[in-house]
Amino acid sequence: MGLLLLLVAGSAPAQTRDNAVDGNTLLWRISGKDLKQPSYLFGTMHMLCATQIDLSDSLRDAIRRSDYVYLELDMENMQELMGVMSKMKMTGDTTLADLLPRSAYDSVRTFFSDKPGMIPFAMLEKFKPMLAASAVMESDVSCQNPVGMEQLIMVEARQQHRSIRGLETMAFQMSIFDSIPYRLQAQQLLDYVKNYGKNDSRKTFDEMMAAYVNQRLDRLEEITLQENGGMEPYMDVLLYRRNIDWVAKMSRLMPANAVVVAVGAGHLPGDKGVINLLRKAGYTVEPVTNNMLKKLEKSL
Numbered sequence: 001m002g003l004l005l006l007l008v009a010g011s012a013p014a015q016t017r018d019n020a021v022d023g024n025t026l027l028w029r030i031s032g033k034d035l036k037q038p039s040y041l042f043g044t045m046h047m048l049c050a051t052q053i054d055l056s057d058s059l060r061d062a063i064r065r066s067d068y069v070y071l072e073l074d075m076e077n078m079q080e081l082m083g084v085m086s087k088m089k090m091t092g093d094t095t096l097a098d099l100l101p102r103s104a105y106d107s108v109r110t111f112f113s114d115k116p117g118m119i120p121f122a123m124l125e126k127f128k129p130m131l132a133a134s135a136v137m138e139s140d141v142s143c144q145n146p147v148g149m150e151q152l153i154m155v156e157a158r159q160q161h162r163s164i165r166g167l168e169t170m171a172f173q174m175s176i177f178d179s180i181p182y183r184l185q186a187q188q189l190l191d192y193v194k195n196y197g198k199n200d201s202r203k204t205f206d207e208m209m210a211a212y213v214n215q216r217l218d219r220l221e222e223i224t225l226q227e228n229g230g231m232e233p234y235m236d237v238l239l240y241r242r243n244i245d246w247v248a249k250m251s252r253l254m255p256a257n258a259v260v261v262a263v264g265a266g267h268l269p270g271d272k273g274v275i276n277l278l279r280k281a282g283y284t285v286e287p288v289t290n291n292m293l294k295k296l297e298k299s300l
Helices: 002-009 057-065 078-083 102-113 129-139 149-159 170-179 182-194 199-213 217-226 232-253 274-280
Strands: 027-031 039-044 068-073 163-168 259-264 284-288
Touching (some): 027 057, 078 170, 149 259, 170 232, 199 217
């Protein structure tokens, strides 16, 4: 599950007493240093049940007060969306058949061929396996209407007439997957296909969703680290360098404009997480009450 959890929420290094996240919330106010007005940081999750989530009044107000909303990607950039397809493919004409034993390859091919609505396997087998694994995970979500928190934020930003921008390009994010051995990705894809629909697989995702719903960044981190899937050697390129780059970009943006930055919740906590990096850069980062999921919390 390690690769898939990273796709859904990101991950973070273990916390210590000095940098533990203070308060159960996904929304943080950034002030001090050279800022004339506060900006905000929010932790997203890429897949939730649409009937269970909504934006809090606090986040709506933060968006209203902002000049720009920054997501990991600018998902409204249609030109970029159309150009990213070629970046989804493995390099060197590699296909899944090159990465798995014949019997394993056949089982994956049969799995995708038997699933209506899936991307045709002839195309999918050339994709970086992490992306194929993401498609499997989306189809295995227990709710009927999965939605990303980013989608709700985009709707609100449009209603507030706020410009939506991206911290990274899609081409860059696709290139990150080239840093992880394709064989490792393929093995994780195979494991997830084998476990599709099984209780243990869904239990892990449900636990992660409950941690997010209850705004427990520490618990979300714990689950992800438990299910790391051998990803420790790749955490630097997947997470830590990106966190550093994001904080550097935020430091350039925030003095001139109030911004809301919404990134995977797993990027927020920990010594190398965005919250602590902002504090090390001299900013005051404070938790903001965020009651968006209160009705669901009562049922968990």
